[in-house]
Structure formats: structure tokens, C-alpha cells
Amino acid sequence: MRAMTLRLALTLLATVALGACSRSHGDSVTGPAATQLPADATLHSIPMGAPPGEPVSIAGRIANPFAGNAQAVAEGKQLFGAMNCVYCHGAQGSGLIGPALNGSGWRYGGTPAELFNSIHDGRPQGMPAWGARLPPDQIWKLVAYLQSLGDASNQPSTTGPQAADQDPADSAHQGLIAAQRAR
Amino acid sequence: MIRPHRTLGLALLAVLAACGPADRKASSLSPANRPQPGATGATANFAPNDPPGEWRRQARDYANTRFSPLEQIGVGNVARLKMAWSFSDGIPYGHEAAPLVVGDTMFVVTPYPNVAYALDLSKPGAPIKWTYQPHPDPIAVGKACCDAVNRGPTYADGKLVFTLLDGEAVALDANTGKPAWRVRLGQPASGMTITMSPLVVGNAVLVGNSGGEMGVRGQLTALDLSTGKELWRGYSTGPDADVKIGADYHAPYPWLAGKDLGASSWPGDAWQRGGGTVWGWISYDPDLNLIYEGTSNPSPRVPAQRPGDNLWSSAVFARDPKTGSVHWGFQFTPHDQWDYDGVNENILIDGPIGGQTRKLLVHLDRNGFGYTLDRSTGRIVVAKPFAPLNWAKGIDPATGRPIVDPDKEAKVEEKVSNICPTHIGSKDWQPAAFSPRTGLIYADIFNICMDLTDHKVGYIPGTPYDGMDLTTHAGGKTNKWGEFIAWNPLTGERAWSIPETFMTMSGVLATAGDLVFYGTTDGWFRAVDARNGKVLWSQKLSSGITSQPMTYLGPDGRQYVAVVAGVGGVASQVMGSKNGFPPRGGTLYVFSIDGVSPGSGPGMLTTQGSKAPGAVYNAPD
Numbered sequence A: 001m002r003a004m005t006l007r008l009a010l011t012l013l014a015t016v017a018l019g020a021c022s023r024s025h026g027d028s029v030t031g032p033a034a035t036q037l038p039a040d041a042t043l044h045s046i047p048m049g050a051p052p053g054e055p056v057s058i059a060g061r062i063a064n065p066f067a068g069n070a071q072a073v074a075e076g077k078q079l080f081g082a083m084n085c086v087y088c089h090g091a092q093g094s095g096l097i098g099p100a101l102n103g104s105g106w107r108y109g110g111t112p113a114e115l116f117n118s119i120h121d122g123r124p125q126g127m128p129a130w131g132a133r134l135p136p137d138q139i140w141k142l143v144a145y146l147q148s149l150g151d152a153s154n155q156p157s158t159t160g161p162q163a164a165d166q167d168p169a170d171s172a173h174q175g176l177i178a179a180q181r182a183r
Numbered sequence B: 001m002i003r004p005h006r007t008l009g010l011a012l013l014a015v016l017a018a019c020g021p022a023d024r025k026a027s028s029l030s031p032a033n034r035p036q037p038g039a040t041g042a043t044a045n046f047a048p049n050d051p052p053g054e055w056r057r058q059a060r061d062y063a064n065t066r067f068s069p070l071e072q073i074g075v076g077n078v079a080r081l082k083m084a085w086s087f088s089d090g091i092p093y094g095h096e097a098a099p100l101v102v103g104d105t106m107f108v109v110t111p112y113p114n115v116a117y118a119l120d121l122s123k124p125g126a127p128i129k130w131t132y133q134p135h136p137d138p139i140a141v142g143k144a145c146c147d148a149v150n151r152g153p154t155y156a157d158g159k160l161v162f163t164l165l166d167g168e169a170v171a172l173d174a175n176t177g178k179p180a181w182r183v184r185l186g187q188p189a190s191g192m193t194i195t196m197s198p199l200v201v202g203n204a205v206l207v208g209n210s211g212g213e214m215g216v217r218g219q220l221t222a223l224d225l226s227t228g229k230e231l232w233r234g235y236s237t238g239p240d241a242d243v244k245i246g247a248d249y250h251a252p253y254p255w256l257a258g259k260d261l262g263a264s265s266w267p268g269d270a271w272q273r274g275g276g277t278v279w280g281w282i283s284y285d286p287d288l289n290l291i292y293e294g295t296s297n298p299s300p301r302v303p304a305q306r307p308g309d310n311l312w313s314s315a316v317f318a319r320d321p322k323t324g325s326v327h328w329g330f331q332f333t334p335h336d337q338w339d340y341d342g343v344n345e346n347i348l349i350d351g352p353i354g355g356q357t358r359k360l361l362v363h364l365d366r367n368g369f370g371y372t373l374d375r376s377t378g379r380i381v382v383a384k385p386f387a388p389l390n391w392a393k394g395i396d397p398a399t400g401r402p403i404v405d406p407d408k409e410a411k412v413e414e415k416v417s418n419i420c421p422t423h424i425g426s427k428d429w430q431p432a433a434f435s436p437r438t439g440l441i442y443a444d445i446f447n448i449c450m451d452l453t454d455h456k457v458g459y460i461p462g463t464p465y466d467g468m469d470l471t472t473h474a475g476g477k478t479n480k481w482g483e484f485i486a487w488n489p490l491t492g493e494r495a496w497s498i499p500e501t502f503m504t505m506s507g508v509l510a511t512a513g514d515l516v517f518y519g520t521t522d523g524w525f526r527a528v529d530a531r532n533g534k535v536l537w538s539q540k541l542s543s544g545i546t547s548q549p550m551t552y553l554g555p556d557g558r559q560y561v562a563v564v565a566g567v568g569g570v571a572s573q574v575m576g577s578k579n580g581f582p583p584r585g586g587t588l589y590v591f592s593i594d595g596v597s598p599g600s601g602p603g604m605l606t607t608q609g610s611k612a613p614g615a616v617y618n619a620p621d
Helices: A002-019 A040-044 A070-082 A085-089 A112-121 A136-148 A160-164 A175-181 B002-019 B138-142 B569-575
Strands: B081-088 B100-102 B105-109 B116-120 B128-132 B154-156 B159-164 B168-173 B179-184 B199-201 B204-207 B219-224 B230-235 B282-285 B290-294 B315-319 B326-331 B347-353 B356-364 B369-374 B380-385 B392-395 B402-404 B416-419 B433-435 B440-446 B448-454 B468-474 B482-488 B493-500 B509-511 B515-519 B524-529 B535-540 B550-553 B559-565 B587-593
Touching: A040 A112, A070 A085, A070 A136, A112 A136, B081 B535, B100 B154, B100 B550, B105 B159, B116 B159, B154 B199, B168 B204, B199 B282, B282 B347, B356 B440, B433 B509, B440 B515, B509 B550, B515 B559, B524 B559
Parallel strands: none
Antiparallel strands: B081 B587, B100 B105, B105 B116, B116 B128, B154 B159, B159 B168, B168 B179, B199 B204, B204 B219, B219 B230, B282 B290, B290 B315, B315 B326, B347 B356, B356 B369, B369 B380, B392 B402, B416 B448, B433 B440, B440 B482, B448 B468, B482 B493, B509 B515, B515 B524, B524 B535, B550 B559, B559 B587
């Protein structure tokens, strides 16, 4: 009962937050009811920095239930704008204030579960903890959107070696402007 | 026969001046700062009249001239400038500060994590005397819009005072590096950071804030220099009581008169998230006893969400430093639609206007207009474009308001092409300098325009409240992104200019040697004849220059010029992807004539190789 109330409150909060943004119009961002999401306990057991030689970390075994789902990717992209992610991480995740998210390197791990945790719990250099604002299915859709940017990471960098650096100071080199040119 | 002798004599004088120790305490204020033939006639008050060889605050003086009375290095010998020593801080964020020199000590404050160093200038190589590591909250790195920068410390009454990116101010004992106090002024989780350099007036440490891109409300706080205790706080938006508008206030123009304009010029309670942050420079006129403070762009950056003038964003306040009470306020860009801000430095000069000497304030605004205001009243004396612009057709002399071109107004979900200047303006925070010898203002400026599409945004604390979607390009057909200009503040005309391929975004140093120094974002550090714009010396450094050059007299009596190479900030955001843009860095370079300093330079080697005890190698004869 309590979990239901919390979930309802989170959904309501997210709806209010989305309502504030003109670009959040369109279809509902709530996922199909049947989708089975990974359990919280499993996600929180992911160790930071798996030991070298570990064949497959627990993080790598947790799949994003929305991976490759075009509708979910579209909803994730919409959230990326509505939650103001775009003004920190750049259009298509190319980096600006925050680090690039288009596959040019991951500071806290790039598996779907690690991305989920980064969004849900926040990270020390300014990334807010979105778990307080977004229900898990919406965070997984954001992850699905980020996974969809993976192709971009295979493109040759246009800004030289700095693009691969994980420091925000260097990811800023790419800039929103450069990113938006590529849009 | 006379001519060669004179030349020889001048050369000898130059050599003597360059090599002979000088009395550091002797006042060289006069005639060093006297107007020379051909000057505009503008002068300045160089209070607090620090020892001529020192540099105790970022702008050197209260008037924000960045003029040094030192003249050992001049037009005749500047070509012999060479590196004397250097110091690297190893930090990859944008470097926007000048070091300070007080007595025999140089003080350096780095970008985040805002480490402070004291360097002993009396010893060879200027070794580290003490280090202070404040460990600010790393959350601030992801809240600072435009890189984790810091614009440098200030020195007063034996204390080194500076701000920390995570919204704090700190005062250290300048002798030991031990903190005297450390005060929090806001929460970085909400988006507030601090990058500005404080100014100390009397016992008041004046500290502003950053976060105009995150919906942070602008504030200027006065802290007690000895304890850090808050003396007063004036906000940039909201009711008069919050802004500190009261009986002292006199509106420069009728539209700036009225009750609670800081709230009523906004829809609803939008002023609470309205920006107008105070991240630029503060200047002070001891005669009028007024401080001058610029305010940032309004939040959100999308104007469609905040109909009204949005006072007091993109404006300047004149306040009483003891109480914060506003004496006048003037808004450069009402209802700022382009992120133009009003934070740029206000340089206080006195000059003849219509046969009368007037107390003036010179402000090259991001919006492209060079304003010369009467600093007693806030009324415009001169307002002319210092760079090409097209968002306005001019300034209405009756009201002081820009005449906006409707074709260049920002629109939601509709692209508006070629707005000039771009969001960072024709000139950003990088401060200009003033020389009383020429009466001119010298500034690094931009030639950048934008194509802009606005998207409405929702306010989520601690995230960008932004909405500007833009691409930039060089203005005109020159593909020159930068320019160094000499500006006549009494007529609103350029004296001369030097176009640069890359953005020019450094502070400027002017000296009594009739030199002006500036840097480029591709790493050139140049010395120019202040009278005619002739480049006399250039040195390519290891990174781009977005810091502020300064000059000082060493304990050895020599004049040095110092600048940090460490490109970053908004320059890297705008030009970082351009071919040839340099990588980051963080190295302080110190130059002297022939590169001489204690322990370095030609003939200065104090040690040599000697045969080690027990050495067995015998060189063949």
C-alpha cells in the first residue's frame, strides 16, 4: 500500500514537472504495465569498479527492459529535454556543463544498470538524484535513449583527443553549440 | 650629431632602467599617470594608492583601471621581454584570474578546487611559502554554467580573501595561509556557485553570486572583513526592501521610478527564480562613497516566459558600501532576450564633457554598446556601439532604452538567424583597462553572431533554467572572432583596433610605460603601444589566455609582467571545436627584460657542476 502511494506520488510529481515544459506534450510517458523492471536490491548490489578479470559483472547481467524499444527511446528523449538534461549534457548527449553521454567514455560505468544508478542516485559532481523525481520506468527509458546514442560513439571525434576525456572541463570543449550543429 | 646621441642616451636609460634596482616604495604615481599629448583628457582616481610595485586586487585600484604606474618596461625595451620563471597548478579548468603581489609575496588562487598558493618572490624561482586547500563541494563543478572558474583573490588588511565555487567566501592570514573565517553564501545543490572576485571597501567584503543559468536569484552580500559576519545583503530582484531601494534612491529615468519594480516587472513570483546574479566586477568611488555592481541575465533565458522589463537583471546598481542602500539603478538591456547580462566592469574615470569635468562610469556592455554614464546619477552621457550589432537600432536618448529591432527578437520554436552579438555579447566579463596617459579604454572584444531558437523550460532546482538553442558564427565576412580595441570613452569612438583570428578573452593591463598587454584564446600574449596600436612584442604560450595580465616590482627592483595560460570558460564552449584551438593548461608565466630574475637569466647562474667525491671519470686531455 505504502509503495503504491509512493509510486503514485512520484508519477504525479513527474507529471507536474513535465507539465511545466512545453516540449513534454504528446503521448504518455508511462510504460506498458506488463514490463518487468529489475529489482531495487539487485541494482543497489552493483559494486563500483568490478575487479579486473571478472568475466561478467553483475551490472552487465542486468538488461534494460526498454532497450531498443522505439517508443521508449522516444519517451526517453522527451524526458532528456523536459528534465533539463539537455542543457547540461548537450543535445544528443554531447557534453556541455556535464560530461558527454554519447559513448565517448563513462565516468561511472556505461552498462544499462550503471546508467540507471547514475540517474537514480545522482553523482558527486553535480548530477542530481532523479530517483526522487522520476519513477523507475522513466529512468529506464532515459537509459534506453542513452543506449540509442551508442552509434554516435562509434563516429570519429571531430574535436580530437579531448572528446574522449572524461573530465567535464574537457567535455565542455565540444559544447552545446557544436552539438546542436550536428543535430 | 644630436640625434645619434639622443638615441644612445635613451637606450642607455632603458638599459639602466631595466637592470638597475629601483626603490619599490618610491611613489611613481606622478608624472607616470599624467595625460600625454594627444590624450582624450580623461583621468582617474587611483585610490587606495597602493605602493606602485604592488597589485593587491584584480583591478589594482577601486576605479577598476588595471593601470600600473610602473615604467621600467616601456615601448623602447618591451621587445626584450623573456620568461623569467613559471608556475604550473595542474588544474584543467579555465583560468580567469590575475595573481596578486603584496610585499615580497605573490598570491595565486586556482580554478576549482580553489587552491591558494603564496610564492616567495625574494628567493630564486619563487618557491611555495604556503598552500591552502579548501576542498569545496565537488557538486559545484556540475552547477557552474561556464566552467569551474575563479576570477581571483583580493588582499586587504593582512588577509587574502577569495570565493569558492561551491558558494563560499574565505579569508586567510596572508602570512601563514591559516583561515581566519570561511562563510557559506548559498547552496550549490540549488544551482548557486560563486566565481567572482570580492572587493573590500573599508571593513566590508563584497561578494556576489553565480547561477543566472540555473534560476538563481542574484545577490550581493557584505561580510565583515575581520569576522566574516554578514553586514547586509541586497538582492537584484524582488521587492524594494530586498533590493535595498529606499529613501536614497533617485531614478535616472522615469521608467526606473516606482515601487517594487524588481517584483512588478515580472509575471507572478518569477522574480524569485529570476537571475540577475552578481558574478562580475565591483568598483568603488571613495568621494561619492558608492560601489558599482553589475547584474546578470534574467532567468529563464527564454524571454517568452517572463514578460516585462525583468528588473534589475542586466543592470547596474550604485550602492552605499556601508548599508547596501541603492542610490541609483540603470538597466542596460530591459527584458533581456539574448543573455546579454550587465556584469561587465564599470571603470570610473573623470573627463571633460562639453567643457566640464564630469564623474563618469565607462561600461562596455555585452549588448555591444559602450556606455559612459554619469556615475552620480546613472544617466547616459555617451552610448554608442563599440562593435557591430543588429539587435538594436540605437539607444533612445530620452529614456536610455535600446531601440530593439523586432526582427531580432527571440522566438519560441522558431529560428531567428544572425543576431549580433551572440549570447556572450560583444565583450564578456574579461575586463578592459584604462590609461590616464592616453585617456583611452583598452578591451578584448568579440565578433560573434548567433542563430537562435528558444524552447520553453520548466524550473527544476539545481538544473539549467535555460532554453536557448543556438549556433554561433563570426560576424561579417572576416572570420575574425576576436579584436583588441582602443576606445575613446568621451566620444564613443574607436581610436584603433587589432583584429584576431581567435576569440580575445583576456583581461587587459595598461602601464605607465605606454604599453597595453592582452592575450588571445589561441595563446598569444601581446604588448602593444597604447598610443597607436602597434604590436611591439608577442609570445606564444602553452595554452590559450582567458586570465588577466598584471605587473609588479620584484624585491630585486625589477619590473615583471605576469599572465596565466589556461584556456577555458565560455571561450572553450564557443570555440573549443574550432580547428587549432589549444588544449587546456594552468601555467603562470612571469616575464622580465632579458628574462632576468633572482637565480635565473643570463649571468645569474649561482651553482655549477663540481667533481663529486670519489668520482673516477677522467676526461681525456
